[in-house]
Structure formats: C-alpha cells, structure tokens
Amino acid sequence: MGKARYRIGVDLGGTKLAAGVVDPEGNILGEAVTYDHRGLGEEAVLALMERNVDAALAQAGAGRADAKGVGVLFPGHIRWPEGVTLTTSNLPGFKGFPLRERMEARLGIPCLADNDANAQTLGEYRYGAGRGLDPLVFLTVSTGIGGGIVIDGKLYRGFTGTAGEFGHMIVDASGDGRCTCGNSGCLMGVASGLALPETARRLAGRLEREGACPDLPGGCSDFSALDGALLAAGCADENELCRAVVDEFARYLGIGMYNVFQVLNPRAIVLGGGLLNLPDYFFDAAASTCRGLAGPMMYDRLEIKRGALGGRAAILGAAALFEA
Amino acid sequence: MGKARYRIGVDLGGTKLAAGVVDPEGNILGEAVTYDHRGLGEEAVLALMERNVDAALAQAGAGRADAKGVGVLFPGHIRWPEGVTLTTSNLPGFKGFPLRERMEARLGIPCLADNDANAQTLGEYRYGAGRGLDPLVFLTVSTGIGGGIVIDGKLYRGFTGTAGEFGHMIVDASGDGRCTCGNSGCLMGVASGLALPETARRLAGRLEREGACPDLPGGCSDFSALDGALLAAGCADENELCRAVVDEFARYLGIGMYNVFQVLNPRAIVLGGGLLNLPDYFFDAAASTCRGLAGPMMYDRLEIKRGALGGRAAILGAAALFEA
Numbered sequence: 001m002g003k004a005r006y007r008i009g010v011d012l013g014g015t016k017l018a019a020g021v022v023d024p025e026g027n028i029l030g031e032a033v034t035y036d037h038r039g040l041g042e043e044a045v046l047a048l049m050e051r052n053v054d055a056a057l058a059q060a061g062a063g064r065a066d067a068k069g070v071g072v073l074f075p076g077h078i079r080w081p082e083g084v085t086l087t088t089s090n091l092p093g094f095k096g097f098p099l100r101e102r103m104e105a106r107l108g109i110p111c112l113a114d115n116d117a118n119a120q121t122l123g124e125y126r127y128g129a130g131r132g133l134d135p136l137v138f139l140t141v142s143t144g145i146g147g148g149i150v151i152d153g154k155l156y157r158g159f160t161g162t163a164g165e166f167g168h169m170i171v172d173a174s175g176d177g178r179c180t181c182g183n184s185g186c187l188m189g190v191a192s193g194l195a196l197p198e199t200a201r202r203l204a205g206r207l208e209r210e211g212a213c214p215d216l217p218g219g220c221s222d223f224s225a226l227d228g229a230l231l232a233a234g235c236a237d238e239n240e241l242c243r244a245v246v247d248e249f250a251r252y253l254g255i256g257m258y259n260v261f262q263v264l265n266p267r268a269i270v271l272g273g274g275l276l277n278l279p280d281y282f283f284d285a286a287a288s289t290c291r292g293l294a295g296p297m298m299y300d301r302l303e304i305k306r307g308a309l310g311g312r313a314a315i316l317g318a319a320a321l322f323e324a
Numbered sequence: 325m326g327k328a329r330y331r332i333g334v335d336l337g338g339t340k341l342a343a344g345v346v347d348p349e350g351n352i353l354g355e356a357v358t359y360d361h362r363g364l365g366e367e368a369v370l371a372l373m374e375r376n377v378d379a380a381l382a383q384a385g386a387g388r389a390d391a392k393g394v395g396v397l398f399p400g401h402i403r404w405p406e407g408v409t410l411t412t413s414n415l416p417g418f419k420g421f422p423l424r425e426r427m428e429a430r431l432g433i434p435c436l437a438d439n440d441a442n443a444q445t446l447g448e449y450r451y452g453a454g455r456g457l458d459p460l461v462f463l464t465v466s467t468g469i470g471g472g473i474v475i476d477g478k479l480y481r482g483f484t485g486t487a488g489e490f491g492h493m494i495v496d497a498s499g500d501g502r503c504t505c506g507n508s509g510c511l512m513g514v515a516s517g518l519a520l521p522e523t524a525r526r527l528a529g530r531l532e533r534e535g536a537c538p539d540l541p542g543g544c545s546d547f548s549a550l551d552g553a554l555l556a557a558g559c560a561d562e563n564e565l566c567r568a569v570v571d572e573f574a575r576y577l578g579i580g581m582y583n584v585f586q587v588l589n590p591r592a593i594v595l596g597g598g599l600l601n602l603p604d605y606f607f608d609a610a611a612s613t614c615r616g617l618a619g620p621m622m623y624d625r626l627e628i629k630r631g632a633l634g635g636r637a638a639i640l641g642a643a644a645l646f647e648a
Binding site for chain 2: 084135151159161162163164165168169173175183255257259264265266267293
C-alpha cells in the first residue's frame with residue numbers, strides 16, 4: 001500500500017462545514033467542524049474548507065501527502081463529474097462555480113464533488129446498512145426527499161445525472177399535497193418536512209369534524225412552527241394530531257417505496273434523513289404499507305432498513321466518492 | 325463470420341405463435357405464423373414451435389445449422405436466465421415449465437426465454453425507436469401496462485428479475501381506479517385496456533352531470549364492450565365520451581412517464597402497445613403532460629418516442645435475446 005492511504009470527506013452544508021479523514025475500513029480518524037461559513041463568498045468558503053481539511057489531517061496525525069482524494073458533498077445540484085455547481089437554495093452563491101477544480105488546485109490532492117443524496121447513498125452502500133446489497137436504493141426523508149441508486153457497485157446517475165429524485169414521483173394526483181416544484185401529489189409534497197404544516201392543518205380539521213382532539217403538541221404555537229422534533233415529542237405524548245400526521249406520512253412513504261420496488265426491483269431500500277428520527281412506528285408503518293401493497297411473495301425479495309451511519313453518513317459518503 | 329449467422333425469434337402469444345429468422349442487421353428473412361396452439365398441452369405447443377421454427381428457416385433458405393440461437397418470448401413471468409415459466413394468465417398450462425431447456429433439447433440450438441415486455445424493450449433498443457439511446461425505458465400500454473429498462477446496453481432486471489413493472493406504480497392513491505393486483509391508483513388501474521370500462525362509466529356520469537353527451541360510440545352496446553378499436557373509432561367520430569377517456573388516460577400516462585423520468589433519468593422513453601394505436605393526440609397529450617410536469621429544462625434531457633417496430637417488435641425482441 002502506498003503512502004496516500006486515506007480519503008477525506010468534506011460535508012459542505014448550509015450551516016455546518018465538516019472535514020473528516022477516513023481510513024480504508026471506513027473509520028473516521030480525525031474530524032474538524034465549523035459553523036461560520038454561511039454568507040461568506042465562495043473564496044472564503046474554500047479557504048475554510050482547506051483549513052478544516054488540514055485540521056482533520058493533523059488530528060489524524062497525517063498530512064496532505066497521506067490523502068489519495070478529497071470528496072466534497074455539495075448541498076444542491078452539481079454537474080458530474082466536472083463538479084461545477086448548478087443550483088442550491090441552501091448556500092448563498094455557488095451558482096456555476098467550479099468547486100471540484102478549485103479545491104483540487106488549492107489542496108494539490110485529487111478532488112471530486114457530488115450532491116448530498118448521492119454521497120450518502122454510497123456511504124450506506126460501502127459502510128452502512130446497505131453494505132453489499134446490490135441493487136441498492138437509498139431514500140432520505142427530511143425537509144425534502146431525495147435519494148440515490150447503486151447498480152453493480154456504482155452510483156447509477158442516469159442520462160444527465162438526476163436519477164434517484166424519488167421526492168418528485170407523483171403518488172397522489174387527486175390528493176391535496178402541493179410540492180415546492182409546483183406539481184401536486186409528489187411524494188415530497190405529501191410526506192416531508194415541507195409538507196408538515198399543511199398536512200397538520202388539514203388533519204386538524206378532520207380530527208375536529210370527527211370530534212377528536214385537533215390540538216397542536218405542547219410548545220407549538222401554530223402549524224408553521226411544527227417541525228420534526230415537535231412532531232416526535234407530540235407522538236411520545238400521544239398527541240392525536242401528531243400521530244395522525246405520522247400515520248399519513250408513513251402511508252405515503254410506503255407507497256413511494258412500493259413504486260421504487262416496482263420500477264427498480266432493488267435488493268434493499270435504506271431509509272435515512274431527519275424525519276426518520278420519528279418513533280419506530282413511523283418506520284414500521286411505512287415498511288408495513290409497502291409490504292401490504294406488494295403482497296408477501298414480492299416482499300420477501302426486498303429488504304427495508306434504516307440507515308446505519310447517522311451523523312457519519314455525510315463524511316463517509318463524501319469520502320466514498322473515491323474507492324478505498 | 326461462421327455459418328451460424330441468424331437468430332430466431334419465437335413469439336409465443338396467447339392466440340398467435342410466430343417464428344422468424346433474423347439476420348445480423350435486424351431484417352426478418354422468413355416467418356411462420358399459426359393460430360392453433362391455444363388449449364393444447366405444453367408438449368404439443370413445443371411441437372408447434374419447432375414446426376414454425378423449421379418453416380421459417382426453410383422460407384429463409386436456411387436450416388438449423390445456420391441458427392446461432394433461438395429467443396422465445398413468453399406472455400407472462402418467467403425466471404431468468406433459467407427460462408422456467410412462473411405464471412401467465414394468457415396461456416393455459418405453462419406453470420413451472422422448463423421452456424428454455426426443453427426447446428433447446430428439441431432443436432439442438434442454444435435457447436433463451438424471456439417475458440414479452442423485456443424482449444420488446446431489447447427489440448426497440450437494437451432495431452427500433454430506441455436505437456443507441458441509453459439508458460432507455462420502454463413502456464407498453466395495451467390491456468395491461470408493462471415495460472423494460474436498458475442500462476449500458478443490457479436489460480436491467482433488478483434483484484429478482486421484476487424491474488420495469490411500471491404498470492404497478494401508484495400514481496393516484498386518492499383516485500377511483502382499481503387495478504387487478506388489488507391496489508388502488510396503479511397506472512394500470514387508471515390508464516389501460518383493463519381500466520377502460522370503469523373509466524368510461526365514471527366519465528359518462530360526469531358528462532351527464534355537466535349536460536354533455538355521455539353516449540357510447542356507435543356500435544358499442546355497453547361499457548364492458550368498449551375496447552381500443554371502438555375507442556379509436558369513437559375519437560375519429562368526435563364522440564365526447566371517447567375523447568374524455570383518452571384525455572384522462574393521456575394525463576395519467578404522462579404522470580407515469582414523469583415518475584419514470586424522476587427515478588431513472590433515461591435518455592429516452594419509447595411507448596408501444598395496442599393502445600398507442602389511438603389517435604396521434606393521445607401520444608401527443610401524454611408527452612405534453614410529462615413535459616409540463618418536468619418543466620422545459622428537464623424535458624430537453626428526455627426524448628419521448630413511439631415504438632418503431634410495430635408488428636415486428638415481438639420477433640425482433642425475441643431474437644435480440646442473443647447478440648447479433
């Protein structure tokens with residue numbers, strides 16, 4: 001084995017900027033995290049990324065010469081393999097910016113850049129719940145819904161790099177949910193953080209008509225303030241509205257997974273993202289919906305699992321852009 | 325080039341049994357078709373297939389020694405690559421039958437067997453509207469809805485061989501359409517030959533409430549008698565009910581293609597199947613719905629085309645199971 005045995009994963013988020021040094025087995029040997037890049041120009045962000053990379057290497061007792069590659073996870077669309085940013089609503093600037101090339105020039109280390117869902121997919125495939133499960137689908141449910149696909153050990157990107165946009169599948173054309181994309185009935189418009197306020201408002205109306213308690217959970221003043229943490233707390237307190245929201249989200253998520261199963265027939269679907277921090281019965285109900293739609297014979301051929309990497313998903317996914 | 329330069333495609337349908345000899349360029353040099361196998365046992369069907377293969381070879385001025393492989397298109401599920409039949413509602417018998425092995429033993433020519441949608445997908449990819457367009461999705465709309473996926477020049481089959489079941493994607497969870505699979509809102513339950521009677525009945529009710537003409541087209545006595553041919557004739561006669569049915573089918577088909585685009589980001593979607601014999605505006609409206617949902621930028625990256633092989637799709641697809 002040569003000297004350059006580590007890969008570095010950089011998680012360029014909307015508020016957090018982390019760099020981690022990853023060994024061939026997927027252990028994070030050193031990590032540096034900062035929270036002060038938002039609102040800075042692209043050059044200043046690059047400088048911070050460089051500083052965090054060096055700090056993480058120092059923690060690992062290593063230097064730039066030990067790094068075979070730096071993978072950068074970008075929170076938005078980015079052209080692959082060029083690594084030129086297209087759009088992001090999560091970070092000011094960074095439109096048409098040659099992120100990959102500029103980082104590579106600064107560090108003198110080969111660099112690749114990809115979007116967060118693709119990188120997390122690779123991370124779960126190489127080090128997490130999807131290890132060795134091929135074809136693999138990763139579906140992440142938080143504010144929005146995204147995902148990625150692994151076929152024959154590689155990310156499947158499609159013709160122009162946008163494959164795996166599971167959040168935009170239309171699952172309920174006659175339903176009420178509207179997505180930020182402008183369409184109705186997208187998975188993201190009916191089961192995501194973005195769909196939370198409108199879903200709660202609609203279900204509160206239904207609970208009231210049915211004579212059940214439509215109240216928001218304690219600590220929540222109005223529908224637009226409801227988020228994943230309050231929803232989880234409300235479920236723990238047996239708040240009826242929160243449970244109704246989670247039931248509906250789980251049903252739609254189960255339908256979404258069923259559609260993915262019919263199109264791709266993957267070996268496993270791994271679920272990740274912030275909303276999966278909801279109680280176990282959210283995950284169980286979603287998996288059970290998918291199982292019920294598919295029937296017992298078909299379900300035997302599909303594993304549905306929670307992501308296993310948690311907070312390490314971004315760093316490991318970014319690092320996994322380079323082969324170990 | 326060796327002597328065995330031809331491939332033979334066998335289309336084992338519910339009523340038609342055809343065999344064709346195909347040259348490396350995709351020309352059909354000889355073809356034999358019979359219609360008398362339905363209701364016979366598996367052995368008798370094998371004997372007829374053998375007879376048609378020999379008759380097609382004779383027409384092409386060739387013999388068994390000229391054939392490098394025989395591809396059989398089976399109208400139902402079949403285990404790949406073993407070629408053991410699983411289920412079909414289109415042909416009596418043929419459950420758990422080793423079709424591939426038995427044909428190979430009879431003919432003394434290498435044999436492969438696959439389901440009709442997969443074979444047609446390969447046919448359009450190698451010889452038809454999808455030539456050279458990779459990744460390719462083929463979507464067939466007739467009594468049911470099926471399809472196939474080509475990635476990197478090969479059929480993508482998924483973990484257990486059921487990938488590309490686009491008809492079972494749920495696109496309208498809150499809608500009225502029921503599918504034969506038992507679920508609601510499947511693409512096949514809202515836009516296929518199977519969905520025709522119920523859709524017409526429901527839309528006739530709506531037209532009546534709106535004061536429009538809810539009559540069935542001339543020659544059609546009740547909803548259950550409505551089929552693709554009557555629907556096409558009705559559209560040509562400007563029958564309002566037929567037009568309403570086609571508009572609704574086109575909208576759902578457009579949604580289905582949009583979902584496939586979001587998941588797979590293919591280079592092209594090729595549409596085939598009997599219902600595509602409907603007037604041009606059916607195809608145009610479906611493509612236009614997909615385009616509208618995706619927005620102009622995304623649509624530029626996707627071609628939507630009609631299949632180009634027509635009646636030759638089955639023979640060419642079956643033959644294409646072997647490389648030219």
